[in-house]
Amino acid sequence: MTQTPRPKKALPGQRKAVSLISGGLDSLLATKVIMDQGIHVEGINFFTGFCVEGHTHAIRKKDKQKEKRNNALWVAEQLGIKLHIIDISEDYKDIVLNPKHGYGSNLNPCLDCKIFMVNQAKAWSFMEENQFDFIITGEVVGQRPKSQRAETMPIIARESGAEDRLLRPLCAKHLPPTLPEREGWVDREKLFDFHGRNRKPQIALANELGFDEYSQPAGGCCFLTDESYSRKLADLWSARGERRYELDDIMLLKVGRHIRPNNNFKLIVSREEGENNFLSGYKREFTTIRPTSHPGALALLDGTPTAEDLELAARIVGRYCKGRNEETVTIQVDFKDGQGQVFEVAPYPVDDIPKEWHV
Numbered sequence: 001m002t003q004t005p006r007p008k009k010a011l012p013g014q015r016k017a018v019s020l021i022s023g024g025l026d027s028l029l030a031t032k033v034i035m036d037q038g039i040h041v042e043g044i045n046f047f048t049g050f051c052v053e054g055h056t057h058a059i060r061k062k063d064k065q066k067e068k069r070n071n072a073l074w075v076a077e078q079l080g081i082k083l084h085i086i087d088i089s090e091d092y093k094d095i096v097l098n099p100k101h102g103y104g105s106n107l108n109p110c111l112d113c114k115i116f117m118v119n120q121a122k123a124w125s126f127m128e129e130n131q132f133d134f135i136i137t138g139e140v141v142g143q144r145p146k147s148q149r150a151e152t153m154p155i156i157a158r159e160s161g162a163e164d165r166l167l168r169p170l171c172a173k174h175l176p177p178t179l180p181e182r183e184g185w186v187d188r189e190k191l192f193d194f195h196g197r198n199r200k201p202q203i204a205l206a207n208e209l210g211f212d213e214y215s216q217p218a219g220g221c222c223f224l225t226d227e228s229y230s231r232k233l234a235d236l237w238s239a240r241g242e243r244r245y246e247l248d249d250i251m252l253l254k255v256g257r258h259i260r261p262n263n264n265f266k267l268i269v270s271r272e273e274g275e276n277n278f279l280s281g282y283k284r285e286f287t288t289i290r291p292t293s294h295p296g297a298l299a300l301l302d303g304t305p306t307a308e309d310l311e312l313a314a315r316i317v318g319r320y321c322k323g324r325n326e327e328t329v330t331i332q333v334d335f336k337d338g339q340g341q342v343f344e345v346a347p348y349p350v351d352d353i354p355k356e357w358h359v
Helices: 025-035 071-079 093-097 110-118 123-129 153-160 200-209 227-240 247-252 273-280 307-319
Strands: 016-020 040-047 083-087 134-136 257-262 265-269 287-291 299-303 329-334 340-345
Touching (some): 016 025, 016 123, 025 040, 025 071, 025 200, 040 071, 071 083, 093 110, 110 153, 123 134, 257 307, 265 307, 287 307, 299 307, 307 329, 307 340
Parallel strands (some): 016 040, 016 134, 040 083
Antiparallel strands (some): 257 265, 265 299, 287 299, 287 329, 329 340
């Protein structure tokens, strides 16, 4: 078993860099390349609330057999560096709701996000407060259509305030020399000219550096890049009549089937036992609906349903229980004020649930 290296302290007079660690291959390689030039590196990972890792895999029982890890922490362990995890979820709301540079293909404000994470209030202030010399990212020119284009790289450096103390080791040779390169802290000839979405150069470098395991999350490590998730978030805003969210909102968007039969209410229906357990933790905040005559899904009801809507919701939940083919099933509705109601209903036929109800 390989011994995980312990984080080292900077030596007197040693140059220091702070690296934005996402947990993916690029930040792993960028950090290692700079470390190999004798620079002391520590990592930063920002928690926005929209992170992919550690949420749905931990909730769903069918994923319990899979290895679970926070890839940012794992990368830091492999490199033997200290990782600082910073919660920016509250400050991050303005980036999601009002991105200056707009969204990507979904509700991903990637360019504003990168500027925000690098800027004076985050990585830059950490750098100054802890007497680091520059900032590293794993960005590659042309890899992301919104934030990693040749024309946006200078925008990030300028609007973040980092200017030429922001170094992208994997594509540095496509960009003007930064302060660390000009001052000789970093040898530019040992940096790279990667570009585009082809991952072969990164994989070859990983093999050369001795990494045979790494994470490559599709679309990055943020749910906002996901079309389905973005659609659910947009639906949430539309139903509320305003663009706002809390942490519980964005957590619940990651779980279950989201079914909106009418504008005034939505069901979040669990897909398996782990999600049943997770959703049951919200029974004091939502009306909960569950079958009692047969094993089946638990659902949260969000909104202001009519009496007819409650019966419809009970029938939908009946479809997701083992009595779905019976003439009737018993469904328990528990309101968050402690009151309850029992329905004997015919389960909604699966083929009769309109596709447009599924958010």
